[in-house]
Amino acid sequence: MAILKDKVAIVTGGGRGIGRAHALALADEGAAVIVNDLGAQFSGDGDSDSGPAQDVVNEIVAAGGHAVADTTDISDWDDAGTLVHTALEAFGRVDIIVNNAGISRFGTIDTISRRDWERTVAVNLTGTAALCHWAAAHWRKEGPQPGRSIVNTSSGVGLVPWPGNPMYAAAKAGVAALTITCAMELAELGVRVNAVAPAARSRISETVAPELMKSVEDGFDRMAPENVAAIVAYLASPLCRFTGRVFGVIGDDLTIYDGWTVSRHFNNAEQRWSPETLQTALADVPLQQQVTQQGVTGMEQAPSPPQEVLAALTAVEKA
Secondary structure (H helix, E strand, O other): OOOOOOOEEEEEOOOOHHHHHHHHHHHHOOOEEEEEOOOOOOOOOOOOOOHHHHHHHHHHHHOOOOEEEEOOOOOOHHHHHHHHHHHHHHHOOOOEEEEOOOOOOOOOOOOOOHHHHHHHHHHHHHHHHHHHHHHHHHHHHHOOOOOEEEEEEOOHHHHOOOOOOHHHHHHHHHHHHHHHHHHHHHHHHOEEEEEEEEEOOOHHHHHHOOOOOOOOOOOOOOOOHHHHHHHHHHHOOOOOOOOOOEEEEEOOEEEEEOOOOOOOOOOOOOOOOOHHHHHHHOOOOOOOEEEEEEEOOEEEEEEEOOHHHHHHHHHHHHO
């Protein structure tokens, strides 16, 4: 039974990699799909190209499904709204939003450019927020209805940050926070809002870790984008009972992030803290916290910040 029969979905970044797998999976479950993809480079540069989105549409139609290609740049707040209009004109409704489009640039905070920061945040975070806004505004006009869903795309890099890509980490952390906020705000309209933090084969991951992303000819292909798409199809369907959650997905490993929690509490007996009293109160607090992250080989425990970071800082201070 097709669990998304008669539903209409919008998938951003749906022309390649993980987004393509999402679009195909949703169509396979019966949804009509707006396949949005600007067709630019994974850094966000270059001219637009309708080819990737149209290729996916052709696959869906050849399999007996319904789909429309779109090349809107979702990083533009107002232009993102045209995606909702496209869905309404093509299929008369919109039920599912999959915010998958993302770009990545690399560098440390002292070496990146303003363009690096603004373009990365624009696509990964603003684009996600913009489509959430326009879909929610439409649903608000229609009134509450069951069966609506938004699936956003965060990242393990945003949830357990590492150096080398500060704008991407900040944007993906923002997506996780946005997901939780939207879940609370849109529940009264019948909208479930969740996020995935995936690791799978894509143009970005193949650049960062090409050896780990190689396809497997025999056995389970852990890095196949279809592994993530299966989770997205569930989150978009009536089978899902969650909202406001972030799910890590790598191969057949599924994890649930619980976000920031308070680890210690200090009270100063209704007296304002001073630098000296804070030094005394915090003297026994470890310099590192233990974090659990989902690596490509499984669950990993790691201290944050790493010991080498603390050692580098101490070396400068003692110089």
